[in-house]
Amino acid sequence: MKVFDSEKVRNVGLVGHGDSGKTSLTSAFLFLTGATNRLGQVDDGNSVTDYDDDEIARKITINTSVAHCEWKQHKINLVDTPGYPAFILEAKSSIVAADTALVVIDAVAGVEVQTEKVWSFADEHALPRALVINKLDRDRSSFERSLTSAQEAFGRKVVPVQIPIGEEKDFKGVIDLIGQKAYLYKTDGSGKFEETAIPDELQESASSRRDELVEMVAESDDALMEKFFEEGSLSHEDLLGGLRGCLISKEIFPVYCASATRNIGTAQLLDAIIEVSSDPLKRVPPKALDAISKEETEIEVSAGGATAGYVFKTLADPFTGRISLVRVFSGKFKSDSGLHNFSRDNEERLGTLQVLQGKAHEPIAEAQMGDICAVLKLKETMTGDTLGDSAFKAIFQKVDFPEPSISFAIEPKSRGDEDKIGSAVSRIIEEDPSINFRRDPQTKEMLLAGSGQLHVEVTVDKLQRKYGVEVLLKPPKVPYRETITGSAEVQGRHKKQTGGHGQFGDCKIRVESLERGAGFEFANEIFGGAIPRQFIPAVEKGIQESAERGYLAGYPMVDFKATLCDGSYHDVDSSEMAFKLAGSQAFRNAMEKARPVLLEPIMLVEVCAPEEHSGDIMGDLNGRRGRIQGMDVQGSSQVIRAQVPLVEMLNYAPTLTSMTGGRGSYHMENSHYEIVPGNFSEKIIAEARREKEEKGA
Numbered sequence: 001m002k003v004f005d006s007e008k009v010r011n012v013g014l015v016g017h018g019d020s021g022k023t024s025l026t027s028a029f030l031f032l033t034g035a036t037n038r039l040g041q042v043d044d045g046n047s048v049t050d051y052d053d054d055e056i057a058r059k060i061t062i063n064t065s066v067a068h069c070e071w072k073q074h075k076i077n078l079v080d081t082p083g084y085p086a087f088i089l090e091a092k093s094s095i096v097a098a099d100t101a102l103v104v105i106d107a108v109a110g111v112e113v114q115t116e117k118v119w120s121f122a123d124e125h126a127l128p129r130a131l132v133i134n135k136l137d138r139d140r141s142s143f144e145r146s147l148t149s150a151q152e153a154f155g156r157k158v159v160p161v162q163i164p165i166g167e168e169k170d171f172k173g174v175i176d177l178i179g180q181k182a183y184l185y186k187t188d189g190s191g192k193f194e195e196t197a198i199p200d201e202l203q204e205s206a207s208s209r210r211d212e213l214v215e216m217v218a219e220s221d222d223a224l225m226e227k228f229f230e231e232g233s234l235s236h237e238d239l240l241g242g243l244r245g246c247l248i249s250k251e252i253f254p255v256y257c258a259s260a261t262r263n264i265g266t267a268q269l270l271d272a273i274i275e276v277s278s279d280p281l282k283r284v285p286p287k288a289l290d291a292i293s294k295e296e297t298e299i300e301v302s303a304g305g306a307t308a309g310y311v312f313k314t315l316a317d318p319f320t321g322r323i324s325l326v327r328v329f330s331g332k333f334k335s336d337s338g339l340h341n342f343s344r345d346n347e348e349r350l351g352t353l354q355v356l357q358g359k360a361h362e363p364i365a366e367a368q369m370g371d372i373c374a375v376l377k378l379k380e381t382m383t384g385d386t387l388g389d390s391a392f393k394a395i396f397q398k399v400d401f402p403e404p405s406i407s408f409a410i411e412p413k414s415r416g417d418e419d420k421i422g423s424a425v426s427r428i429i430e431e432d433p434s435i436n437f438r439r440d441p442q443t444k445e446m447l448l449a450g451s452g453q454l455h456v457e458v459t460v461d462k463l464q465r466k467y468g469v470e471v472l473l474k475p476p477k478v479p480y481r482e483t484i485t486g487s488a489e490v491q492g493r494h495k496k497q498t499g500g501h502g503q504f505g506d507c508k509i510r511v512e513s514l515e516r517g518a519g520f521e522f523a524n525e526i527f528g529g530a531i532p533r534q535f536i537p538a539v540e541k542g543i544q545e546s547a548e549r550g551y552l553a554g555y556p557m558v559d560f561k562a563t564l565c566d567g568s569y570h571d572v573d574s575s576e577m578a579f580k581l582a583g584s585q586a587f588r589n590a591m592e593k594a595r596p597v598l599l600e601p602i603m604l605v606e607v608c609a610p611e612e613h614s615g616d617i618m619g620d621l622n623g624r625r626g627r628i629q630g631m632d633v634q635g636s637s638q639v640i641r642a643q644v645p646l647v648e649m650l651n652y653a654p655t656l657t658s659m660t661g662g663r664g665s666y667h668m669e670n671s672h673y674e675i676v677p678g679n680f681s682e683k684i685i686a687e688a689r690r691e692k693e694e695k696g697a
Contacts, residue, residue, distance in 0.1 A: 001355055001362050004075040006280045006303045006370040010273050011077045011327070013098030015091050015122070017112035018084035020104040021134040023050050023061050024260035025269075026080045032191040032266050033069035033076075035357065039189045039263060048358035049080040053465060054458050062087050062458055063431070064094040064313050066325060066356045066372060071270045077372045083114050085662055086452035089434040092121045093383065093399045096286060097312045097327040097372055100247070100277040101129045107141035110149030113662040119154060125286070128247045128278050130254050132269065136164050136171040137187075137259040143167075147255060159216050160209055160255040161243065162268065165199065174257045174265045175202060177210040178239050183268060191263040217242040220251040244276045280370020285329060286310065288386075288394040291342045299394050300330075303369040306391035307331030307339065314383045316427040318466050324375045325356070326367075326387065329396070333367045333375075342395045343385040348378050383433055401434045403667040404449035406653045408456050409477065411446065413470040421446065424467035428459055435459055442479040442556060452653060478647045480555040480684065481599040481673055487512040488593035489565070492542075492586025494578050504573035505582030507531060507539050508566040511590040514559045516599075516673055520547060521561040531567040531579070538576040539564055542583025551591040552598060552681075553688035558673075560594075562587070598681045599673040601646040604629075607656065609664035611638045616659050624648035625677075643671055 014022040027040035027047045040047035045056040049065035061082040068077050079098050081091035095101060101122040105111060122129050133146045143164045151158045165173040165182060173184040175198055182202075185193040198206050217239055218228035224242050228234055234242065246252035256272060258265035281303070290297040301308065308330040315323040326333065333339075335352045354361040354374040367373035381387065384398035412418045425437045425448070436449040450456040456473065463469045489510040496503040514521065522540045531539070540562075547557040567582075605626070607617055611633075617640055618628055626644035633639075649668060656664045676684065 001364045003364065003366055003368060004371065006368050008074050009077065009280055009368070009370045010074060010277055011079070011097060011099045011280065011370065011372065012273055012277065013079040013081060013091075013095045013101045013122075013127070014104060015081050015095060015101050015118035016083050016104035017106065017109070017114040017118075018060060018082070020083060020106040020109075020112075020115070021260045022083060022104045023047050023080055025102075025104060025132065025134060025258065025266075026067060026078050028191070028258075028260045028263045028266045029076070029078060029270060030067055030069050030357075032263065032270065033071050035067070035069040041261065049078075051359045054461055060084055062090075063315075064090045065358055066097075066313075066374075067358055068355060068372075072274055074274050075371070076270070076273055079372075081118075083118070084454070085114060085657070086450070086455035086458075088114055088117055089401055089451060090432070091118050092124075093401070093433070094312050095121050095127065096125055096310065096399065097325070098127060099280055099283045099370070100273070101127045102273075103129055103131045103253075105131060105133050105146055105150060107133050107136045107143060107146050108138050110146045111153045116153060116663070126250075126284055128250055130247065130256065130272070130277065131158065132256045132258050134258050134260055136167075136257055137169060137262050137264070139168055141168055141171070143257060150255065154253060157216075157251060158253045158255060159213055161213060161272070162255070162257045162265070163202070163206060163209055164257045165202065171259055171262075171264065174268055175206050176268060177206060177213055178243065179236060180206070180210065183265075185262070185264040187262050187264070189261070189263045191266055193264075193267060213243075214239060216252055217246055220246045220249070240275060247276055248278045248282050283329075283370070287397045289397060291393045291395055294395075297394060299392075301369070302330060303332075305330050306389055307333065308386065308388035308392045308394070308396075309333060309339075310396045311381055311383055311385045311387065314430045316430045316466075321377045322381075322430065323354075324378050324381050326373055326375055328367050328369055328371050328373065330369055330392070331389070332369060333373055335363070335365055339387045339389060340392075341381050341385055341387055342392070343398075344380050346380055348381055348387060350375050351377065382430060402665070403669070404434065404436045405451055405666065406453060406456065407436075407447050407449040407476050407650075408453075408473045409443075409445040409475065410448045410460070410471040410473060413472060417469045417471070420467065420469045421463075421471065424463050424469045425459075427467065428462055432459070440476070440479060442481075443477040445477055447476055448473075452657075475650060478650075479601060480553065480676070482550045482552050482555050482557045482596055483516075483559045483599055483675075484511060484513050484557075484591070484594035484596050485675075486593070486595040488590045490586055490589040490593065492582040492584070492589060494581040494585055497573075502570075502573040503575065503578040503581070504570040505535070505538075505575075505578035505580075506568040507564060507579065507582045507586055509539075509543070509583070509586045509590060510563045510565055511587075511594050512561050512563075513594075514561055516559055518559050520544065520558060523561065523563040525563055525565045526567065531564070531569055532574075535569065535574065535576060535579040536564060538579040539567075539583035539586075542580035542585075543587045545580075546584045546587040551588070551596050553685045554692065555598070555688075557591075557596070558599070562590075598676040598684060600676045602643050602671045602674050603646050603649055603668040604671040605642050605644050605649065605666060605668040607640045607642070607664060607666040608637050609640075609656075609660045613660045613664060614638045614640060617656070617664070618642075620655065620659065624652075644668075645674075
């Protein structure tokens with residue numbers, strides 16, 4: 001694989017709603033440029049970038065994949081990203097490797113929910129964008145309708161530079177408004193076409209659309225505006241150069257036409273990537289922090305400057321090991337060299353650099369600024385890390401992932417898998433940092449959290465397929481607690497005589513409630529040696545251990561104070577164990593009088609959705625025993641804040657998706673505990689006792 005100079009590299013991120021045809025368009029690019037010898041099809045399971053077993057089985061993109069091709073002495077790196085809601089965060093984390101985002105739109109559906117999300121991701125990274133209206137050969141497809149939906153969603157900067165020839169099954173080519181030429185394609189998927197004059201019936205439409213394009217380009221540049229007023233139009237060269245400047249400055253988002261599965265429009269799209277899209281030298285560098293002060297800093301990047309790269313994706317292969325995909329932002333990466341990981345402050349040794357074609361590897365000697373390469377078996381480097389030489393001294397800001405929206409408890413199918421789960425999930429998290437895995441200290445359950453049920457299910461499939469670990473999914477237990485609402489003074493007495501030494505412990509305690517979140521307090525008011533000093537810790541331990549087991553439903557008892565105020569002992573029969581048992585008995589006696597209640601975790605929930613859904617969302621949250629805390633406007637969306645019991649939020653993700661058509665998102669965090677209302681409390685206690693009886697049986 002030859003090495004390309006920075007100005008000859010183009011990095012394109014294909015983004016869009018699921019099933020808009022991003023992977024098919026990638027396959028068409030690879031086939032037309034000779035990178036592959038056949039036109040890969042998602043439905044046939046032979047596309048280059050959807051190579052994972054889950055992707056082939058489900059016929060959707062789950063992981064970001066990288067491929068490359070050569071076109072007119074340029075190298076084009078293609079970053080094919082997922083578009084389904086459960087995996088859309090992959091697009092957010094990997095689009096940073098691109099210099100231009102190619103937003104793919106289904107010509108039947110137009111702009112969809114995830115189209116808007118990936119557009120916002122491109123905004124976050126300040127990326128130029130071009131749009132491709134794909135699937136123009138499908139029944140009920142419409143260029144005009146899709147263009148209108150894009151302009152309504154993204155504004156008047158969305159401007160067509162092509163219009164289609166033919167509609168639906170008769171779609172057979174494109175008209176280039178800049179060059180004023182038509183390209184008629186064969187419909188056999190070969191990508192072969194002939195250049196012709198614009199058909200007579202489309203002359204008027206093409207002329208009108210070109211005038212709109214010329215005016216938009218002229219508006220962006222004073223010199224071009226002057227030419228436009230003098231000559232009434234712009235030359236081909238001025239229009240092409242002006243469009244490139246407008247794309248890079250995000251003044252115009254050009255629109256192209258295609259049918260990826262029929263390979264129509266692909267050649268002109270490749271030409272546009274070369275002629276119009278941004279090269280790495282024009283890329284605004286990502287935000288960075290000073291490696292020492294950790295404060296935001298300006299960085300200089302250049303082909304001949306300090307070496308710096310960002311790890312935008314990690315692949316964890318059970319056989320090859322860890323594969324780090326790196327975008328080189330400055331200088332060059334060389335095989336068999338050493339670099340510093342500024343994110344973790346450790347040294348890394350690079351082996352032979354690779355370029356990826358889907359899952360295939362090919363070695364390269366070096367990767368210039370702007371290129372994308374793969375590094376195998378780095379020791380500690382993970383997704384989001386910055387690698388560079390000693391002269392760089394900065395850290396690229398990591399992509400922030402929102403909290404996972406849904407959690408499941410997992411348990412191994414066999415006892416032998418229990419020890420393997422932790423290490424296997426850790427390997428998966430290397431690939432997908434949006435997955436969260438932890439053990440709940442109270443319920444003792446292992447919790448696996450992701451962006452949606454499908455996300456978690458795919459992760460479970462990976463556990464079995466890649467690492468041989470089989471687990472069962474089930475809803476997580478809610479970590480209820482117990483507390484008291486009254487006070488009591490009671491005695492705990494343990495006496496047992498079995499021949500020889502007996503057991504004797506006697507204590508009196510006073511229990512009282514504490515404020516929420518105070519935990520457990522123990523006080524000693526013994527005077528005059530009623531209980532020897534060495535036995536007092538045993539009383540406290542007996543109370544604490546009983547409190548951990550709870551009283552009503554087996555949940556930990558919290559937020560109470562126990563005061564040891566009196567007792568008695570026996571010179572021979574008293575022991576630490578006897579007083580521990582006496583303390584435990586005193587706790588149980590106290591609970592009978594101190595009015596124990598159940599506590600439930602209350603979550604602070606923030607829901608972000610379009611304003612028109614606010615009423616439905618607030619009504620639903622109220623129905624979940626939620627209390628609305630306030631609302632804010634965030635762009636075109638409304639942010640609703642509420643406090644809601646955790647048990648009511650376990651099934652919220654699919655409900656929110658249904659209410660908002662997938663346009664809503666939420667996150668939540670622990671706020672505090674509150675007393676469970678009586679009717680709910682009775683059901684929880686009855687269920688807990690039933691489970692205890694079943695286990696006992």
